[in-house]
Amino acid sequence: MPDSDQFPVKIEQPAQGGNIFSRVFDELTAFCRSRSLFILHYCTGCGAIELPPAMTSRFDMERLGISPMVSPRQADILLITGYVSVKTLKRVMLTYEQMGSPKYVIGICSCTVNGGMYWQSYATAKKLNDYMPVDLYIAGCMPRPEAVIAGLRQLMDKIAAGKANGWQDYYERYDHYLGNQQRLFGETWQTPTDVIAEARHYGLFGPETLGEHTKLLQQHQKPLEALEMRLGLGAPEKVKP
Amino acid sequence: MRAENYEARNHPPSHEFEINFGPNHPGIEGNYALKVRVHGDQVVAARADGGYLHRGFEKLMEQRLWIQNIALVPRICVPDPAPMEVAYSMAVEQLCGLDVPERAQWLRVLQLELSRLAAHLFTFGGHAATTGMYSPMFWGVADRDLLLDLFEELTGGRVYSIYNIPGGVRRDIPEGFLDRISATLDYLDSRLPDYDNLLFTNRVFVTRAKDTGPITQAQALEWGVTGPNLRATGLAFDVRRDDPYLVYDQLEFDIPTEQAGDAWARTLVRRGELQQSVRILRQVVERLPSVEGPIRAPIPNPLAWKVPVGEAYVRIESSKGELGWYVVSDGGEKPYRVHIRGPSSMHAVQVLEHLVTGARIEDVAQIMFSLDACPPEVDR
Amino acid sequence: MSDARLPVERLSIILGEVRDVGVSQRGPRRTRLDVAADALPALLELLKGRAGYVHLSAISCVDWPVDGQFELVYHLWSYELNALVSVHTRIARDPGVYVSVYDIYHPAGFFERDIHEMYGVFFEGAPDMEKFILTEWDGPPPMRKEFDSEAWVNEHFDWQDYRPDWLLELEAQGGGIVTPPDEQRFSRRGITESDDES
Numbered sequence: 176m177p178d179s180d181q182f183p184v185k186i187e188q189p190a191q192g193g194n195i196f197s198r199v200f201d202e203l204t205a206f207c208r209s210r211s212l213f214i215l216h217y218c219t220g221c222g223a224i225e226l227p228p229a230m231t232s233r234f235d236m237e238r239l240g241i242s243p244m245v246s247p248r249q250a251d252i253l254l255i256t257g258y259v260s261v262k263t264l265k266r267v268m269l270t271y272e273q274m275g276s277p278k279y280v281i282g283i284c285s286c287t288v289n290g291g292m293y294w295q296s297y298a299t300a301k302k303l304n305d306y307m308p309v310d311l312y313i314a315g316c317m318p319r320p321e322a323v324i325a326g327l328r329q330l331m332d333k334i335a336a337g338k339a340n341g342w343q344d345y346y347e348r349y350d351h352y353l354g355n356q357q358r359l360f361g362e363t364w365q366t367p368t369d370v371i372a373e374a375r376h377y378g379l380f381g382p383e384t385l386g387e388h389t390k391l392l393q394q395h396q397k398p399l400e401a402l403e404m405r406l407g408l409g410a411p412e413k414v415k416p
Numbered sequence: 417m418r419a420e421n422y423e424a425r426n427h428p429p430s431h432e433f434e435i436n437f438g439p440n441h442p443g444i445e446g447n448y449a450l451k452v453r454v455h456g457d458q459v460v461a462a463r464a465d466g467g468y469l470h471r472g473f474e475k476l477m478e479q480r481l482w483i484q485n486i487a488l489v490p491r492i493c494v495p496d497p498a499p500m501e502v503a504y505s506m507a508v509e510q511l512c513g514l515d516v517p518e519r520a521q522w523l524r525v526l527q528l529e530l531s532r533l534a535a536h537l538f539t540f541g542g543h544a545a546t547t548g549m550y551s552p553m554f555w556g557v558a559d560r561d562l563l564l565d566l567f568e569e570l571t572g573g574r575v576y577s578i579y580n581i582p583g584g585v586r587r588d589i590p591e592g593f594l595d596r597i598s599a600t601l602d603y604l605d606s607r608l609p610d611y612d613n614l615l616f617t618n619r620v621f622v623t624r625a626k627d628t629g630p631i632t633q634a635q636a637l638e639w640g641v642t643g644p645n646l647r648a649t650g651l652a653f654d655v656r657r658d659d660p661y662l663v664y665d666q667l668e669f670d671i672p673t674e675q676a677g678d679a680w681a682r683t684l685v686r687r688g689e690l691q692q693s694v695r696i697l698r699q700v701v702e703r704l705p706s707v708e709g710p711i712r713a714p715i716p717n718p719l720a721w722k723v724p725v726g727e728a729y730v731r732i733e734s735s736k737g738e739l740g741w742y743v744v745s746d747g748g749e750k751p752y753r754v755h756i757r758g759p760s761s762m763h764a765v766q767v768l769e770h771l772v773t774g775a776r777i778e779d780v781a782q783i784m785f786s787l788d789a790c791p792p793e794v795d796r
Numbered sequence: 797m798s799d800a801r802l803p804v805e806r807l808s809i810i811l812g813e814v815r816d817v818g819v820s821q822r823g824p825r826r827t828r829l830d831v832a833a834d835a836l837p838a839l840l841e842l843l844k845g846r847a848g849y850v851h852l853s854a855i856s857c858v859d860w861p862v863d864g865q866f867e868l869v870y871h872l873w874s875y876e877l878n879a880l881v882s883v884h885t886r887i888a889r890d891p892g893v894y895v896s897v898y899d900i901y902h903p904a905g906f907f908e909r910d911i912h913e914m915y916g917v918f919f920e921g922a923p924d925m926e927k928f929i930l931t932e933w934d935g936p937p938p939m940r941k942e943f944d945s946e947a948w949v950n951e952h953f954d955w956q957d958y959r960p961d962w963l964l965e966l967e968a969q970g971g972g973i974v975t976p977p978d979e980q981r982f983s984r985r986g987i988t989e990s991d992d993e994s
Contacts, residue, residue, distance in 0.1 A: 215440070216442070217439075217440045217447075218446055218447050219447055219468075220447070220469065221491055221494050221792070223446070223447075223494075224494050224495060224575055225574070225575065227538075227541075227553070227557045228557055228560075228561050228564075231553070231554045231557045231558060232554055232558050233557075233558050233561050245440075245441075245442050247440070258471065260467070260468060260469060260470050260471065260795075261932055261933075262467050262468050262470065262931065262932050263439065263447060263468045263469070265932065266438070266439050266440065266468070270440055288956060289955060289956045290949075290953075290955070292487070292488060292491070293471045293472075293476065294949070295476055295479055295945055295946045295949060296471050296472045296475070296476055296945065296949070297472055297475070297935070297938055297943075297945045297948045297949060297952075298470045298471055298472045298930075298933075298938075299471055300953065301949070301953040301954065301955060302953065302954055302955065302956050305954060316576075317575065317576075319574065358952070359952065359953075360932070361934075464928075465928075465931070466928055466929055467927075467928060467929030467930060467931060470929045470930070472938060472945065474914075474939060475938055475939055475943075475945050476945070479945065479946065510823075637850055637851070637875075638902050639902050639903065640851060640852060640853075640901075640902060640903030642851075651875070653875055658875070658878045659825055659873075659878060659880070727882075729826065729853075729871055729880060729882060731853070731873075731880070738853065740853045740854050740871065742854060742856045742869065742871065744858055752858070753856070753858045753859070755854065755856040755857075757853060757854035757871075757907075761903075761906055761907075761910075762903055762906065765906050765928070766902070766903070766905055766906055795929055
């Protein structure tokens with residue numbers, strides 16, 4: 176797969192000494208994970224119109240164990256269906272960081288690969304894996320439901336083999352991804368998620384996690400503000416901390 | 417979470433909250449956001465927030481040749497792409513003075529009405545899902561898939577057909593296609609009683625949809641509401657009849673209206689339109705074999721095609737309302753200005769804000785789906 | 797309900813009340829009116845109140861940098877007459893300020909907001925001039941003719957590395973791509989002078 180050339184494929188290695196039980200358990204876990212996936216149906220673009228046919232009775236994704244989920248906290252796969260406009264990409268980054276690991280990203284449609292039909296557009300992001308690691312691309316404009324299901328099956332095989340580890344690359348090379356995000360969203364870009372602490376938690380903190388861009392992030396970090404009414408309609412009530 | 421945020425904060429009790437029906441939300445049709453301020457269960461203020469699907473179509477179209485834009489144009493409205501293609505082609509034809517052959521016009525009507533059927537079936541499912549009924553969505557999407565099969569057979573594309581070019585359509589119907597359309601229409605007619613039982617006369621749905629998001633006739637005319645939403649207030653205005661294009665003046669069809677102007681009335685109007693589209697399609701299927709002729713008017717070399725100076729405003733009745741296209745040419749090989757006015761420009765922004773204010777929070781999603789607001793049209 | 801007179805004839809009754817309106821009939825249901833910028837709101841009120849053009853279909857803005865003007869086009873539809881009137885006016889590009897017609901036509905709120913963020917035209921008296929689509933955009937108004945979308949894209953985004961094996965093999969043997977992708981781009985036709993007409 177082309178994307179596996181861009182970041183090192185890390186297969187969860189069994190512990191030294193090759194405890195047969197832990198190996199079997201890991202394989203069983205990977206198998207079960209691959210058969211019970213929740214997709215976060217965030218309709219980011221045009222390709223979302225071919226998701227309902229893929230999910231409903233005719234093409235039936237649910238027989239593969241894949242079901243839609245509304246909350247990112249409980250979803251496994253982030254489906255980027257189609258082009259991502261810059262405004263959407265900010266929310267997609269927030270959503271991606273809110274998802275719990277292990278998580279997988281599928282870039283559906285050609286727009287996620289290299290800009291697709293909107294390559295000249297000032298408002299869409301061209302290369303999705305500049306901003307987050309992508310495990311699988313499904314090309315098409317837009318891909319048929321059968322193509323979507325075939326792609327999902329490939330992802331399931333990849334998960335069962337223990338090779339779908341893009342989420343680890345986000346922690347290992349956070350500085351690179353953050354740099355691209357700052358280039359697009361500005362230097363003051365920050366999310367509520369503390370990715371560096373999570374990297375330490377998962378044991379994925381590496382030499383490329385910190386860098387000049389994370390320094391910029393720490394410079395601009397400010398604590399969460401008290402929630403206040405922002406609609407500006409009628410008498411706003413300010414909630415004091 | 418960062419360590420400095422692990423503090424207990426004492427929030428004074430408040431009845432008012434601001435909630436973001438944000439872009440990642442199953443109650444929002446597409447990728448769109450609606451910020452509401454609620455007082456208990458009641459929405460007191462609302463603000464629409466779009467732009468999540470913005471691609472800069474109008475700018476993109478200025479940078480591509482007239483013929484290259486054909487591939488770009490259906491993507492402006494995702495559930496109902498055919499009116500966009502037809503509108504662009506009609507605008508270019510008006511600028512060039514091209515006469516579209518009659519057979520091509522009948523084929524365009526075929527494509528438009530099939531697309532209208534598909535869009536309405538999709539909308540029924542979405543609307544029902546906001547009231548908690550998920551079966552109509554499965555039925556609607558499955559039946560819509562049969563229409564997408566027809567599209568695929570005719571044009572090669574399930575959703576984005578790219579079937580029209582200025583001057584006509586790109587290919588003629590295959591062998592036996594009209595029989596397959598008739599079979600599908602018979603099937604849809606036979607399914608309508610099932611839909612009635614499940615959805616349209618279902619007490620749960622009727623109770624939820626009645627008196628939700630009501631629009632009066634005066635409000636509809638003032639706010640610029642068009643399409644099925646306008647017909648649900650009692651005004652029988654339809655671009656196909658008032659500003660006829662293609663061969664609609666040769667077709668017989670009624671314009672269903674309702675009086676109440678609420679979500680229930682809008683649903684009934686769409687159901688009526690579904691029946692009328694089936695009626696139109698049957699007439700097309702009957703007439704088409706006797707309409708002879710080419711399917712395309714001759715156009716110059718598309719890669720070096722300079723369209724004469726001028727402007728055109730094309731109005732088409734899409735499944736969501738009045739679709740307006742304003743195309744300006746300065747005599748060059750690329751459009752000078754294309755302005756697309758989708759019906760949802762009104763419905764998803766100002767009308768939605770007006771209707772949601774004062775509604776209950778559980779009806780916010782239903783109001784948006786009952787207006788059939790399509791965010792890609794708003795954002796372009 | 798239908799009036800046998802052409803819309804132009806019906807309009808001539810009220811057009812006498814506004815000075816210097818150019819009229820041309822563009823089709824059975826399409827009329828074009830050209831009016832000076834300061835007379836437009838009065839004309840719109842007459843069209844809505846007296847001639848029955850109650851529906852504002854769209855407000856379009858066309859950028860004419862050569863003339864240094866923006867052209868604003870108001871498309872009005874009458875449900876009684878089944879006719880469309882497009883009222884054209886020109887404003888100077890440099891201050892790019894005009895008056896809002898929101899109190900005449902409610903849909904103008906959306907279109908004026910759209911034109912404001914896309915072209916930078918400010919409508920005085922509009923209820924809401926905040927950005928709607930381009931809330932996270934910090935560049936120039938993108939629909940203006942001097943904004944080069946492709947140049948912006950090349951500056952702010954990267955492209956995928958395209959280094960397939962077959963190309964690497966060719967380059968190892970001394971071959972490769974002859975015309976670089978930038979020069980092959982059809983989209984730059986008419987923009988750079990070195991492109992030849994085909």
